[in-house]
Amino acid sequence: MSHAPQIRIPATYMRGGTSKGVFFRLEDLPERARVPGPARDALLMRVIGSPDPYGKHTDGMGGATSSTSKCVIIGKSSVPDHDVDYLYGQVSIDKAFVDWSGNCGNLSTAVGPLAIAAGIIDPARIPQDGICTVRIWQANIGKTIVAHVPITGGQVQETGDFELDGVTFPAAEIQLEFLNPSDDGEGGSMFPTGNLVDDLEVPGVGTFKATMITAGIPTIFLDAAELGYTGTELQGAINDDPKALARFEAIRAHGALRMGLIENLDQIATRQHSPKVAFVAPAQDYVSSSGKRIAAGEIDLHARALSMGKLHHAMMGTAAVAIGTAASIPGTLVNRAAGGGEREAVRFGHPSGTLRVGAQARMDDGQWTVTKAIMSRSARVLMEGWVRVPGDSF
Known part of the structure; x- marks a missing residue:
């Protein structure tokens, strides 16, 4: 009896704000998962460990909560005047389903640092010490996020004294600007009913x-x-x-x-x-x-x-x-x-x-x-390398 071997896919496990998830570069995904569809969804569900009727994600990278059952795909931006495309998938815990309908504001914090570390940002734009501004295209909702990422010694600064309630340890502060966030393209206006209440x-x-x-x-x-x-x-x-x-x-x-x-x-x-x-x-x-x-x-x-x-x-x-x-x-x-x-x-x-x-x-x-809406969060790489999934799981 033959058994499908596991395959390994380059990935980075990151915390962003009060969430964490598995991040992939689009080019690193298996070819059939580089486009939207059942294969991509199946792959991400298997990475996270869903659907899990036990609600534990024991056989995956997920944490069995809405804050930890997440995946992100990034790549060099296809949109003018932007640096990186960012696509977010919320993976259901107990159902075979990936929701692509919105953004994760917390994981948005991790996109800028990863884009810098992954070589997506032109090295000439990265200061030796200071702030690197990264323009992010949020592909789920078609909106721009600007991340102001601290740089020390030419590298992303991850440690610091910025405290964020909901996160145990301090880290470096990253300021996010959500530009023109008032219409996600579906409701047609900030108040879709036309009323404040x-x-x-x-x-x-x-x-x-x-x-x-x-x-x-x-x-x-x-x-x-x-x-x-x-x-x-x-x-x-x-x-x-x-x-x-x-x-x-x-x-x-x-x-x-x-x-x-x-x-x-x-x-x-x-x-x-x-x-x-x-x-x-x-x-x-x-x-x-x-x-x-x-x-x-x-x-x-x-x-x-x-x-x-x-x-x-x-x-x-x-x-x-x-x-x-x-x-x-x-x-x-x-x-x-x-x-x-x-x-x-x-x-x-x-x-x-x-x-x-x-x-x-x-x-x-x-x-x-x-x-514009503005807030400060923090992000940190937790692990980097490869994630493994059975080759016949997607």
Whole structure:
């Protein structure tokens, strides 16, 4: 009886922000996986270890959470005035499915450093010491991200004293600019319903005030109190409550329908990555998941967001862009939770701590637009070499 040998594929395992994933250069993938389709999806699922009915990813590189079941493909940019193309795949844990519908704001942080280290950036542009600016084309949503990567001794600086809540150890700070993030090309405008706040009716569940926005990633913002929450909840309060998770998924499905992201409710099953659902509340004292006490005076508001059906342990980078954008627009639920008024930055509390994000929004011809959202994260190579998969698995 013959057995297919394992093949090995050059790969880099990286942390970016509060996520981590397996990164590939497009040219290093097996030929049949260099183009979108079943072969590519099957390969990435086997790399991660999905689908896994045990929910552990024991036989793969994934971490069995939405923050760690991710793959990235990069290559020299095909778009003028950009350095690197970046394609992101969110791999389902227990289903045979890779969601390509959105971006990962956290892993976006790792793209610039890897592009430099992989030789994609012209060496003449890399200073001996200073900052290297990398223009990233986010291919999933057709948007530009500018990464400002610190360089020391001609190499990417990875260590430093920048602390990011949700990440145990400090590292070097990388500033990200998400340019014109307010329309992902699907909703047609920042507020696809035309309203800053809607009454979102969810049959059998209830009717909720909702701000539905496409900025960073399509997001449905809800009022924590209307849901019966304080806004200071940690993961266990939501993820250990199957009824709560089912309620949030029903809200997500009906919100996606109202936003024009799906044509019927059945399609939500093939769109797990977006839209996100989040709930917000005014600032108040709380204790983060690490046991750190955070005073109400240290933050502007609370925000909690779900990713792939579970409450996130910190905050997705793309959802942070949505939070910063919505907070800058008077009248949204996020802006109200932050105390109202005009603002260009907010610091919000999440389960792991706090995060500051800035956004520059303006009104043009009666429509709100955002030109830029800015936040700082960090990234680090965890392992590099080859990942192995059975040769007949894709």
